[in-house]
Amino acid sequence: MAQKGIQLDRETISCSICLDLLKDPVTIPCGHSYCMNCIKSHWDEEDCKYSYSCPQCRKTFTARPVLLKNTMLANLLEELKKTGLQAAPADHCYAGAEDVACDVCTGRKLKSHKSCLVCLASFCEKHLQRHYESPPLKKHKLVEPSKKLQENVCSRHDEVMKMFCRTDQQLICYLCSVEEHKGHDTVSAAAERAERQRELEGSRQNIQQRIQDREKDVKLLQQQAEAINLSADKAVEDSEKIFTELIRLLEKRSSDVKQQVRSQQKREVSRVKELQEKLEQEITELKRKDAELKKLSHTEDHNQFLHNYPTLSPLSQSTSSIHIRPLSCFEDVTVAVSEVRDKLLDVLREKWTNVSLTGTEVDVLLPQPEPKTRAGFLKYSREITLDPNTANTRLLLSECNRKATVMKKQQSYSSHPDRFTDCWQVLSRESLTGRCYWEVERRGRVYVAVAYKNITEALLLISLPR
Structure with missing residues (x-):
C-alpha cells in the first residue's frame, strides 16, 4: 500500500513536459503545474507570441502568465524524496532506437503504449489517459505502437485513407474517391478488410x-x-x-x-x-x-637221435597269410564330408538370392506441384495409339491408328472378344501408369476417360456419341 501511495504521488507531482519530478514547481492560472524551466522553454518555442497555452488542457492566455514558485509542492517533493521516491523513470521506460516514441513527450521521450489511427500519433501511458477519459477520444481506434502511421495518410490530399479502390487495388482517401478514382469500385477500408479477413481465415484453415x-x-x-x-x-x-x-x-x-x-x-x-x-x-x-x-x-649218436626224434612235438597250424590292403581306411569319410560341403555350398549359392537384402522399399511419393504451363504438362506427355481389336464397327481408324471417325456404314473388322459392340468406343493400346498427359483434337462431342481393361492395366478410353 505504501508503494502504491508513492506511485500515486509521483504521477501527481510529475511534470507533463519532461515527465520527471517537478523541479522548482510553478502553477499557471489553469491550475496545472510544471517545472519552471520546462514551461518557460515551452512558451519560448511557441510560434505565436500573442497567446500562450497550457500543454495539458490547451487553455490559452493572452498575456504570458507570471510564474511564481509553488511552495507547497516544493515542500511536498522534499518530503517524498526523503521516503525514497525515485527522481526519474527507469531506463527501460524510455524509447530506444527500435521503439516507437511518444509523440507528445518533450525532451527524452518515453515508449509508446498505443498508437491512434485517428490522431495518427503514438502515446505513452500518461499521455494516453485522455483517450480513456475524453468521450470523443474514446471513439478513436487504438492499436499497438506503430512507426508506419504516416502510411495511412494520402500523399496527394494529406487526408487519412479510409477507403479502398478495388479497381486499382489501393487505399485512397475520400477526396481521391470523388476525383481520380471517380466511378471506380470503391468500398470502405473496413469493408475490404472484412472481405480479405474472410479470405485470410479461409487460407489459414x-x-x-x-x-x-x-x-x-x-x-x-x-x-x-x-x-x-x-x-x-x-x-x-x-x-x-x-x-x-x-x-x-x-x-x-x-x-x-x-x-x-x-x-x-x-x-x-x-x-x-x-x-x-x-x-x-x-x-x-x-x-x-x-x-x-x-x-x-x-646229435652224433645215431641211436640217441632216433630215440629223441619221436618225442618232438608236432608243429602247430600256421596262421593264415595276412593280406594288407592299400592304406585308405578313412578316405571314404573324407569324400563323404566333402560331398556334404559341396551340396551345402550349392544350396547356399542357389538360395542366397532369396536371403539377400531385398527388403521392401518404402514407397512414399510426396505430392508434386500441379503444372501451370503447357511445357510443364508436356513433361508427362504420352503418345496414344488406338487398338483396332477394341474399336466398334462404326468407328474408322486411320493415321496409324491415331484417329477415330464415326461412320454411317459398319466397318469390316474381324471378330474379337475385346471389341465394343454396343458403344461407339475404342481403347488405347498403351497402358497408362503414374502421372500422364495427352492432347486430343476433336470435332463434335468426344469423351476421353481412363478405363480398366483388367485389374492391372489402365487404358485410355475414347467414346464418340451416336
Missing part, C-alpha cells in the same frame, strides 16, 4: 488443414521407420538364431564324424595289435622249435 495432413504423414513415416527398424531387428535376431543353430548342427556333425573316426580307429588298431601279438607268439614258438631241431640235428 487451408494451411492448418495441410499442417494436420502433413503431421499425419510425418506420424505415418515415423511409424513406418519404427516398423522398418523393428522388422530389421527381428530379421537380424532370427537370422542369428538360425545361423547359430546351423553352426551348432555343423559342429555336432563334425564332432560325430570325429568320434566315429576315432572309435573306428581304436577298433581297427586293437584288432591289428591282437593279430600282431598272435604272430609274435607264433614266431616265438617257431624259434623255440627251431632251436630244438637244431640241437637234435647236431
